[in-house]
Amino acid sequence: MxxxxxxxxxxxxxxxxxxxxxxxxxxxxxxxxxxxxxxxxxxxxxxxxxxxxxxxxxxxxxxxxxxxxxxxxxxxxxxxxxxxxxxxxxxLQKMDQIVEIDAENLTATVQPGVVIQDLNNAIAPFGLMYPPDPGTVTTATMGGSVAENSGGLRGLKYGVTKHYVMGMEVVLANGNSVRFGGKTVKNVTAYDFSSLFVGSEGTLGIIVEITCKLLPEPKFHKAMLAAFNVMEDAGKTVSDIIKAQVIPATLEIMDNMTIRTVEDFAHVGLPTDAAALLLIEVDGMAELVVAQEADAVIRIVEENHGSLHIANSDEERDNLWSARRAALPALASLNNTVVLEDATVPRSRVTDMLLALAEIGRKYRLVLGTFGHAGDGNLHPTILADKYNADEMSRVHQAVEEIFATALKLGGTLSGEHGIGIAKMRFLGNEIGDSGLELMQTIKNALDPTHMLNPGKLIPREEKTHVSR
Amino acid sequence: MxxxxxxxxxxxxxxxxxxxxxxxxxxxxxxxxxxxxxxxxxxxxxxxxxxxxxxxxxxxxxxxxxxxxxxxxxxxxxxxxxxxxxxxxxxLQKMDQIVEIDAENLTATVQPGVVIQDLNNAIAPFGLMYPPDPGTVTTATMGGSVAENSGGLRGLKYGVTKHYVMGMEVVLANGNSVRFGGKTVKNVTAYDFSSLFVGSEGTLGIIVEITCKLLPEPKFHKAMLAAFNVMEDAGKTVSDIIKAQVIPATLEIMDNMTIRTVEDFAHVGLPTDAAALLLIEVDGMAELVVAQEADAVIRIVEENHGSLHIANSDEERDNLWSARRAALPALASLNNTVVLEDATVPRSRVTDMLLALAEIGRKYRLVLGTFGHAGDGNLHPTILADKYNADEMSRVHQAVEEIFATALKLGGTLSGEHGIGIAKMRFLGNEIGDSGLELMQTIKNALDPTHMLNPGKLIPREEKTHVSR
Incomplete structure (x- = not known):
């Protein structure tokens, strides 16, 4: 006290x-x-x-x-x-003012406590959107999502939070406040501090204002659900879509275990015998182009033996997305511990990763479902376990370790969008090596020499504590 | 020695x-x-x-x-x-290998000495492009352009170099080499070091390998030239185009002085009595959309009293772009010293900046022409002077100072794409303040404590040496 x-x-x-x-x-x-x-x-x-x-x-x-x-x-x-x-x-939740919406320059300036959805509601009348779209968009704050560099469902086409932060004001550990970046698309004055603080997980400074880039809201969209009997067909569909140079706004996958759980939970009429579902939405400013992209997707799904359901109304579209957004709460309802990972691979390796994840579930005798952002290789293997069962939790930890090792082996990363925090800290060195860890420490020590800001996160407290491969 | x-x-x-x-x-x-x-x-x-x-x-x-x-x-x-x-x-010019083109993941991995155009030539057969497009694309290297965070002609629609760097390997001042980032669209493992090194001007480490993002090459484009008798009409055309949510690939401006100089130099048939020219190109994957965007641009130009010339063949299009690319060499041919600035303002302030620049030229009795990337607010006021004329050079320096002050007053930045280097170092504090300068020093001291890497650039050698406003 x-x-x-x-x-x-x-x-x-x-x-x-x-x-x-x-x-x-x-x-x-x-x-x-x-x-x-x-x-x-x-x-x-x-x-x-x-x-x-x-x-x-x-x-x-x-x-x-x-x-x-x-x-x-x-x-x-x-x-x-x-x-x-x-x-x-x-x-920072009480610093929740939208400071400015500058429709002419396609920017907004907000305090960190603004909820992402509230920003989107405020800019909608201008025909604008803030594209980063984490699953928690209705509760997460701009400050938190900038500090974590949130990803979300639209990463494939629109990128992630860091692609939308143009400037910020930060309070440093020495009590100084500093502004950098601004409203210009081009800015090479000073180091790119905005990018350094995006995703720094509160370890380098406290973000007190953010200037972000907005985009015109796409006028047309088409959502589709494709069911596959074989996981590989779903994976191949993903890579064939990208190869055809069609970039959907969202390209989400659910495996059979997730499908069954969501259906039990939400009763939305999902095909519970499918090995995998893809939820695909194309969008754009021109109706014809959106229709052409949808046609290309339909052709590729059919070539890969998928069966299609196309949303023909906004209501049907909302239903599809509710099903996707229900994945995590549905899985979470099944047991007292939901270990949700976000190991991420290059998109060409999505099928390999999906197969490896299923194998890891079997190997460690765990209830493991996978859903996530197949289009950008960002999968969410989700393990359901009983935290009071020590043997099971030990198998969970072994499985998680193997998931990370597999992602790295496939040229991927430990974390696509959830961050390192406490959860993945001891694996950090496996990806960035000893000299990477040393560089993390160097930056941290320079900006926060007493480790006062969010200590114990992102950067191992002692050097070289990473798990050997 | x-x-x-x-x-x-x-x-x-x-x-x-x-x-x-x-x-x-x-x-x-x-x-x-x-x-x-x-x-x-x-x-x-x-x-x-x-x-x-x-x-x-x-x-x-x-x-x-x-x-x-x-x-x-x-x-x-x-x-x-x-x-x-x-x-x-x-x-780094002899480290010039293209290590990998990964068409499936839309990435390329290159050594720093690869010339940008050589990368573009190598990926063209895959229908891909590397969008950053500095004027010097045929000679500049990837390493140099990453270290400087080059902008260029396509910044408005496609962004700048930092938006295309996904990962890199860097040799630090301590002799360590570190890799970070990679081929995944999403990656929140560790601080965003790639962004810190992009635009660091060689002061933090030596970039020895770069993994960059590629895009599908647009299949259709339409280039146009619009001439205006009044500068304000050209400026208003720029903001009306953006307001109509049409985002051209390029939206370039030339003032009368630049037009006359280019025409004298290159004889391409530019209207030498126009107050300003806009060179506009829309592009995209769908012919119809490109045509619709071109129509919107044409309507806006006409509403603002511009007269139009539309390129109806690839040859005509190439001619237009040759004229634009001739701007700098043409101006450079007029006198022994060409001071080329890149003060940048939010796009809504482009007209204000253009008028202010003309006024600054008059005030200091200088030959000052302006061309540049009007669409992203990145203008290139260019002063021609005789370096042996001390009085004139003193007026040049006063004018440059006033250009920077004006850009900052309009919510802009000292440098949109050329960097700070030696040229703008003493003005840096005017934009980022004392605490910003201190933060620069902190990062530099942490990564290069003896200031061995590119000393005397970007970061003032002594603190607080900036010019008072």
Missing amino acids: LDEIIINQLQAIVGKDNVLIGSVNLTTYSYDATADVPHAMPEVIVMPTSTAQVRKVVQLAAWKSIAIYPRGAGTNLSGGTIPLDHGIVLS | LDEIIINQLQAIVGKDNVLIGSVNLTTYSYDATADVPHAMPEVIVMPTSTAQVRKVVQLAAWKSIAIYPRGAGTNLSGGTIPLDHGIVLS
């Missing part, structure tokens, strides 16, 4: 109502959406409402050597917000 | 033929394409042919405290390659 004097000082900075203590509050902020990582109690939750307040909190914490854990909505999936060293949870 | 022992050691590392000395060689590498910056003689030019050689050269230089100046083709426009502290010019 923090000294009462410090609590008083925090109250003086942000106001009494914006400082939360008491065990109910502390427990609420002791965990996030991640399964199978330790929980930890913060000593206080501080909810600043301005950049000036953030700076003062950081200065106080630096002076008193208290850890700061920045937090948005806590939807992250790698344990990134858990206050391992206790200290201060700095919730 | 370096000790003979060191020359011998360098020869042992890279081979005798790859170590150049002698005054002709040293003079050749004492300058680059930038006007009005100091030249400086290197002590030796070293041309490694492998990453292992680069590491050994760096280790030797670190041990002997010799500065290293990495260099591609020397086409940069901010003095970024000039060996201010003498030492070693490390030319």
